[in-house]
Amino acid sequence: MGDANGNKYEKIDLPKEPAKAPVPTAPVKPGEKPEDPSVRVLGIDVAKYQDKLDPTEWAKLYAKGYRFVFAKATDGKAGLDSYYSYHRKNAKAAGFLVGAYHFLRYGYTAEEQASHHFKTAGRVSGELPSVLDVEWDRYTLDQKYGSDKRMDKWAENHAKKYVETLMLLNGGKKPIIYTNAYFWPEKCSFPEFWSQFLVWVPSYSDSLNPGGKHVLADLSPAEIAKAGAGVKIPSGWKQWNFWQDDDDLAIGDVKAIDTNVFRGSLEDLRKMANA
Secondary structure (H helix, E strand, O other), X not given: OOOOOOOOHHHHOOXXXXXXXXXXXXXXXXXXXXXXXXXXXXXXXXOHHHOOXXXXXXXXXXXXXXXXXXXXXXXXXXXXXXXXXXXXXXXXXXXXXXXXXXXXXXXXXXXXXXXXXXXXXXXXXXXXXXXXXXXXXXOOHHHHHOOOOOOOHHHHHHHHHHHHHHHHHOOOOOOEEEOOOOOOOOOOOOHHHHOOOOEEEEOOOHHHOOOOOOOHHHOOHHHHHHHHOOOOOOOOOOOOOEEEEEEEEEEOOEEEEEEEEEEOOHHHHHHHHOO
C-alpha cells in the first residue's frame, strides 16, 4: 500500500515474526461444519507508487490464479490515487473481483475522510467492500508522538468514527479493516465493535515464507493454509480474513506487487461482492 506521495513507509517497519507451530483449528460447535484449511483464494493490491499494470499483466496474473484486487482510491480528506480508475477498469476486464481502499490520516476529521472516499469510490453491486487502511501516519502522528508507537485510544476512536460515518453513507455496508498487530493496540478499546468486521493483516516474515520469497500461486492450498497459521492477529479478532503475504513480489515478468490470500472460497468472495 502507499500514501498520496508514493511512500511505502506504511509497511516497511513490520518486525520479523518468529516461526510458530501451526495453530490448531478452532473447536467446531454442534451443527457447524469444520473449516476447510484448503479453501483459499489468491489476490493482489495495487497503488500508484507501483506503477500501472497493463492489460497484458492483468491477464497474466489471472492466468496464474489471482482472482481479486484491492486498489487504492483515496488518502486523507482529498488525496486521490491517479491510477485508481485505470486499475479498476483493467482488473474488471481481466475478470478480477475489485474493491477500493482508503488510507486513514489523523490530521483530518474522520467524517470528511469517509465522505471523500464514498464520493470517489462508493460501493457498487459486484464490487468487494471498501477497505480502511489503518496504519502509522508519519505526517500527523510523528508530530503528536515523535516516532512510531502503538495506536492509542484517541487514534482508535478516530478509525471507529470513520467506519461509522462510511456505514451511514453506504446503507450500513461494512468495510474491511486493514491493520497490523504492531500498530493496533495490544488491547483495543472497542473489541465488540471491531469483531463485526473482516480483518486484512499484513505479515511477510521469512518464517511464514519458507525458503524466502515465493509465489503462493505455486503452492498447494494446504501449504498456503499452513503458512498463514502463524500470522499475528490484531486484538479484537480471532483470525485473519485476508492475509497480505508479500509487499514487493515480482510474479514472472509482471511488475512487483503486493500479494494476498483470502480465507474462504471464490464463491464466498462473489457473495461478498454482491451483498
